[in-house]
Amino acid sequence: xxxxxxxxxxxxxxxxxxxxxxxxxxxxxxxxxxxxxxxxxxxxxxxxxxxxxxxxxxxxxxxxxxxxxxxxxxxxxxxxxxxxxxxxxxxxxxxxxxxxxxxxxxxxxxxxxxxxxxxxxxxxxxxxxxxxxxxxxxxxxxxxxxxxxxxxxxxxxxxxxxxxxxxxxxxxxxxxxxxxxxxxxxxxxxxxxxxxxxxxxxxxxxxxxxxxxxxxx
Ligand SMILES: C[S@@+](CC[C@H](N)C(=O)[O-])C[C@H]1O[C@@H](n2cnc3c(N)ncnc32)[C@H](O)[C@@H]1O
Numbered sequence: 319x320x321x322x323x324x325x326x327x328x329x330x331x332x333x334x335x336x337x338x339x340x341x342x343x344x345x346x347x348x349x350x351x352x353x354x355x356x357x358x359x360x361x362x363x364x365x366x367x368x369x370x371x372x373x374x375x376x377x378x379x380x381x382x383x384x385x386x387x388x389x390x391x392x393x394x395x396x397x398x399x400x401x402x403x404x405x406x407x408x409x410x411x412x413x414x415x416x417x418x419x420x421x422x423x424x425x426x427x428x429x430x431x432x433x434x435x436x437x438x439x440x441x442x443x444x445x446x447x448x449x450x451x452x453x454x455x456x457x458x459x460x461x462x463x464x465x466x467x468x469x470x471x472x473x474x475x476x477x478x479x480x481x482x483x484x485x486x487x488x489x490x491x492x493x494x495x496x497x498x499x500x501x502x503x504x505x506x507x508x509x510x511x512x513x514x515x516x517x518x519x520x521x522x523x524x525x526x527x528x529x530x531x532x533x534x535x
Contacts, residue, residue, distance in 0.1 A: 324374040324381070328429055329400050333370070336363035336395055336425075346415040359395070359421065366394050368459070368487075371535070372516060373401040376457060376485065379519075380405035383483060385454040391441050391470060392460025392487075396422025396434075402457070403431050410448050412437045414460070445473060452479045459487040464498030471502055471520070481523045489518040503530060 339359040368376070376398060380388055385406040390399055393413035399422065403409045413419040416438045426434055437448050441460065456474045458467065467486055474484055489499035499518055503511045509526040512519040514533050 324377045324401070325370075326401060326404065329373075329397055330370060332425055332429065333363060333367070333397055336360070336397075339363070343415070343417045343421075362418065363395060368398045373398045375514070375535070377401040377405050379483065379485070380455055383454050383481075387451055387453045388455040388457070389448065389453045389474075389477070390457045390459065392458070393422050393436065394418060394459075396425045396436075398457075398459070399434055400426060400429055400431055402455075403434050406433070406455070408433055408435065410435045410437070410451075410453070412439065412441060412444060412448060412460075414438070414440045441470065449473075449477050452477055452482070454479050454482050455485070456482065457485045457487070462488045462491050462495055464492075464494040464501075467495065467498045468501060475507075478522070481525070482521065483523075484520045485517050486520070487517045489513070490515060 336359055341359050342357055343359060345357050380402050386408065388402050388406040388409050390402060390409065390411040393399055393411040395418065399409060399411045411434060413422065413436070419436060419438045423436055437444050439447070456478055458470050458474070471484060471486065478484060486499065486502070488495055490496055502520060507522050508520045509523055509528045510519070510521050511530045512533065513531070514535070
């Protein structure tokens with residue numbers, strides 16, 4: 319996972335610069351993951367984004383899956399999107415706060431990334447707009463409430479390729495999310511269920527045997 323192949327210095331330089339950007343942003347409160355505490359670009363960059371090692375892990379996963387299409391629910395400042403876009407032919411990402419989305423879009427332009435389709439809207443309300451294709455990888459990283467996670471997974475099943483992989487963020491973030499993750503793992507459709515603590519991976523890929531694996535890195 320630490321392979322230089324998945325390290326992007328330009329993205330990390332951008333992360334550093336965002337961490338010192340004190341511009342204020344209007345906050346949209348969609349769920350327990352975005353409660354209004356972060357009202358500056360700096361606060362968002364410090365608290366809301368996947369850390370580099372997890373962004374690299376997701377990029378490695380996209381590369382392993384040879385992703386044609388991937389979907390990210392929760393764009394934020396677009397840095398994990400940028401990692402994923404390097405290993406996906408076409409990345410779709412969705413963000414409810416259009417002020418944050420605008421910063422993500424300018425970040426991708428500065429990085430020279432052109433294969434991202436960006437939607438602005440609340441996930442459920444915008445769903446039909448981006449549910450127009452099947453995805454090899456779906457990364458659910460917004461609205462960290464158990465009932466919302468279960469609903470997003472349920473909806474994702476209709477647009478996930480049979481060999482596709484779902485990654486659910488913050489599965490141990492709260493008792494509510496923990497219960498949702500346990501409920502998801504008990505569903506009969508999955509073969510591999512992988513608990514990486516900060517996120518969980520689920521797939522229906524029939525080439526894999528049904529097992530529950532835990533890793534820490
Ligand atoms: C944890 S951040 C995403 C971080 C990003 N994936 C990364 O690693 O760089 C979650 C984002 O999802 C957005 N969000 C949360 N709930 C949402 C909802 N119900 N609809 C649309 N956007 C939502 C928030 O505005 C926030 O920017």
